[in-house]
Amino acid sequence: MSLNTSKLLQKHKKNILEIWMNNQLSDDGLREDLISNDDLRSQSEELISALVKNLTSDDLTDLEAESWYPVIEILGGIAITRARQGFSPRETGRFVNTLKEALLEVLQREISDGKQLFAESLKINRVMDNLSIITFETFIKGREEVILRQTDEISEISTPVIRVWDGILALPIIGTLDSSRTQIVMENLLQEIVETGSIIAILDISGVPAVDSLVAQHLIKTVAATRLMGAECIISGIRPEIAQTVVHLGIDLSNIITKASLASALSHAFRILKLEVRKTNSINKL
Known part of the structure; x- marks a missing residue:
C-alpha cells in the first residue's frame, strides 16, 4: 500500500469509524440484545485504531508478521467474546465486512485516479478477507469451547446420585x-x-x-x-x-x-x- 494511501486512512480514521458504525447500526441483523451500542463503538474504535496503524506495512499479505499481532489479538478477543455471547457466524462475519465497506468507501471518495483506486482497493480486499478468515476460525474455536462446556454441564446434571x-x-x-x-x-x-x-x-x-x-x-x-x-x-x-x-x-x-x-x-x-x-x-x- 502506498504511503499516501496509508496516511489518507490514518487521516480519515474518525470518518472511517463513523461510516463503519452507521453500517453496523443500520444492519437488520444488529443484536442490540447481546451488545450495547457503546460497547460496539468501543470494540470498533479499538480495532480500527490498530488496523489503520498496521496498514502502513509494505507486506500486507503476511498477517503472521509481528506488527499484526495487536490486530489479530483484538479481533480474536472480539470473536471469542461473540461466540460466548451467542452471536451467529454470519453476525460476526458482518462485523468485519462492514469495516471493509467503510474502508473502501473512504478510498473511493479520496482517490480520483482509477488505476490507483483499483490497486489500493485490491490490497484492502485481500487484507480484510484474510482477517475475515481469522475471525471465523477463532469464532469456531470459541463456539466449540462453549459446546464442550455445555456438554460437560449437561452430563453433570443428567447423572444425579x-x-x-x-x-x-x-x-x-x-x-x-x-x-x-x-x-x-x-x-x-x-x-x-x-x-x-x-x-x-x-x-x-x-x-x-x-x-x-x-x-x-x-x-x-x-x-x-x-x-x-x-x-x-x-x-x-x-x-x-x-x-x-x-x-x-x-x-x-x-x-x-x-x-x-x-x-x-x-x-x-x-x-x-x-x-x-x-x-x-x-x-x-x-
Missing part, C-alpha cells in the same frame, strides 16, 4: 452412555458412596435408548468400581428389548443383579438390608 433410603443410592442414567460419561457416572457414584456410607447402589438404565457391547462394558466397569468401594450394585430398567440385545450379543451379566424396574430394584435392596415396608390403614391428618 439420589439417596433414596438410608444406605441405598440410586443413579438414573438418561441418554447414551459413552466413555467420558461413564467416568463422570463412576466419579459421582463413588464419591456419594464415600460421603453417605451407602452399601447398595442402583443404576437405573430405563432412560438409555439402547444397550450395545460398549455400553455393557461401561456398566460392568461401573459395577466393578462400586464393589471395590464395598457396595453392592443393582442394575434396573432392563426392558425386554434390552434383554434380547444383551443375550444376542453374548454379554455376560450373570454375576450382576438386574431388575426390570427401579421399584423392583428398591424392593430387592430392602431385602438385602433386611428392611420391611408395610402399608398402614390409618392416615395422619394435619
Whole structure:
C-alpha cells in the first residue's frame, strides 16, 4: 500500500469509524440484545485504531508478521467474546465486512485516479478477507469451547446420585452412555458412596435408548468400581428389548443383579438390608 494511501486512512480514521458504525447500526441483523451500542463503538474504535496503524506495512499479505499481532489479538478477543455471547457466524462475519465497506468507501471518495483506486482497493480486499478468515476460525474455536462446556454441564446434571433410603443410592442414567460419561457416572457414584456410607447402589438404565457391547462394558466397569468401594450394585430398567440385545450379543451379566424396574430394584435392596415396608390403614391428618 502506498504511503499516501496509508496516511489518507490514518487521516480519515474518525470518518472511517463513523461510516463503519452507521453500517453496523443500520444492519437488520444488529443484536442490540447481546451488545450495547457503546460497547460496539468501543470494540470498533479499538480495532480500527490498530488496523489503520498496521496498514502502513509494505507486506500486507503476511498477517503472521509481528506488527499484526495487536490486530489479530483484538479481533480474536472480539470473536471469542461473540461466540460466548451467542452471536451467529454470519453476525460476526458482518462485523468485519462492514469495516471493509467503510474502508473502501473512504478510498473511493479520496482517490480520483482509477488505476490507483483499483490497486489500493485490491490490497484492502485481500487484507480484510484474510482477517475475515481469522475471525471465523477463532469464532469456531470459541463456539466449540462453549459446546464442550455445555456438554460437560449437561452430563453433570443428567447423572444425579439420589439417596433414596438410608444406605441405598440410586443413579438414573438418561441418554447414551459413552466413555467420558461413564467416568463422570463412576466419579459421582463413588464419591456419594464415600460421603453417605451407602452399601447398595442402583443404576437405573430405563432412560438409555439402547444397550450395545460398549455400553455393557461401561456398566460392568461401573459395577466393578462400586464393589471395590464395598457396595453392592443393582442394575434396573432392563426392558425386554434390552434383554434380547444383551443375550444376542453374548454379554455376560450373570454375576450382576438386574431388575426390570427401579421399584423392583428398591424392593430387592430392602431385602438385602433386611428392611420391611408395610402399608398402614390409618392416615395422619394435619
